[in-house]
Amino acid sequence: MTMVPFRQFVLKVHSRCNLACDYCYVYEMNDQSWRHQPRRMSVTTMHQVVERIAEHVDAHRLPSLSLILHGGEPLLAGTGFLAALVRRLRERVPAQVDVSMQTNGTLLTRERLEVLAGLEVRIGVSLDGDAGATDRHRRFANGEGSHHHVDRALRLLSGERFRGMFAGLLCTIDLRSPPLATYEALLAYAPPAVDFLLPHGTWTLPPPGRGAGTTGTPYAEWLLAIFERWYDQAETWVRLFGEITQAVLGGTPAVEGLGLRPSTVVVVDTDGSIKQLDSLAAAHAGAADLDLHVATDAFDAALSHPLTGLRQGGADSLAAVCRSCPVMRTCGGGLFTHRYHQKGGFMNPSVYCPDLLHLITSIRSRVSADLGWAVQ
Incomplete structure (x- = not known):
């Protein structure tokens, strides 16, 4: 098997977070190794990372790569450190370097945005909908909700000065939140894209509403309520819907967790350890x-x-039941993490299998009806 070189480098520049979100896979789930990580990536490690990326790009003659500043909360590393990292990388790497950051938004200020704008860093912000939905999970350690802080930051980010660096919103699905109300709360900031994230879980530790062995499709139903609105009005790019629609029309999904395209993501932790997907x-x-x-x-x-x-x-690399599934090429077995079972490793269908099957077949039926002919 010929391996495909890495093209997406996720750098954990800070291992701590100023929020205490109750569903966080880093701090609230099985792997607690963050406790032993240095809080911030050292300057020495930063230079080593840059040299290794340059080496990889040169060895595989890559024309471009994506660098994702991540955490914890990456802004805790300080804009001075982030600026030094981005500038050093662009100096050393013989390729186009697209830099983005995923942040909880609470530390975004006009001053920090000015620095990041000068570095051409695109910014994605995590937000779970309106104040009620967001503050249910995304709270500070003292219990205070974070929505009003993120709202302030998003008003800056979506304004005329910084709009060009706004990458979009990441929303973790909560089945208790009305889907259309959640979608409308996100649309209020006119995001260029929205990513809906299935809560991380496995067959050993199933996500909320998705008990092992159950056949219901609560997440598909939640998403389909939004899909119908999105398909008719398309106020923004909803990545999940767009990728599935393109796939059923014969394209290849380009996001982790859909399709059969080889994963090209690699992670570097604050201590310099090279790792697989951090959601593991x-x-x-x-x-x-x-x-x-x-x-x-x-x-x-x-x-x-x-x-x-x-x-x-x-x-x-898929389970036998996945290889015989009619939506295999679109689903691709779902996100690798979601296939895990303590007795069988990762050779299982996704814990979200019924939801993914229902979501994909429903979108395929909708597109087929619209076109007047059957799609794959």
Whole structure:
């Protein structure tokens, strides 16, 4: 099997967060290794990461790559550190470097946005809908809700001065929140894109409303209520719907967790450890570990790891029930993390299998009816 080089580098520049979200896969689930990580990536480690990325780009002649500043909360690392990292990377890497940041938004100020705008960093913000939906989960350690802080930041980010750096909103689905009200609350900020995230869970630790072995489709129903509105009005790009629609028309999904395209994401923690998907913290302690470090190992060493092979293996890495499924090429078995079972590893369908099947077939039927002919 020919391995596909990494093109998305997620850098955990700070291992702590100023929020205490109750569903966070980093802090609230099975892997608690964050407790032993340095709070901020050191300057030495930062330089080692940059050299390893440059090495990988040069070895594989990559024309471009994506760098995602992540955490914890990446803004806790300080804009000075972030600026030094981005500038050093663009100096050393012989490719186009697109930089983005995923933040909870509470620390975004006009001054910080000015610095990030000068670095051409695009910013994605996490928000779960209106104040009630957001403050139910996304709270400070003292219990205070975060919505009013994020609202202030989003009004800045969506304004004329900074709108060009607004990447979109990330919303974790809560079945208790009315879907259309949630969608409208997100649309109020005119985001260029919206990502709806299924709460991380596994067969061993199922997500809310998705008990192991149950056949209901609560997440599909929640999403389909929004899909019908989106399909008719298209106020913004909803990545999940857009990728599924393109896939049923014969395209190839380009997001992690859909389709059979090899995963090209790799993570570097604050101590310089090279890791698999950080969401694997939802599976078990050490699930993302590769025992590799940027000080001693090239990213190609991560490419040769068996778990990377599973993530890049396409249909051959799926459970038998997935390979015989009529929506396999669109679904791709779902997000790798969501397939985990403590007795069978990752060779299982997604814990969201009924939801994904219902969502994809419903979208396919809607598109077919609209076109007047059957799509795959």
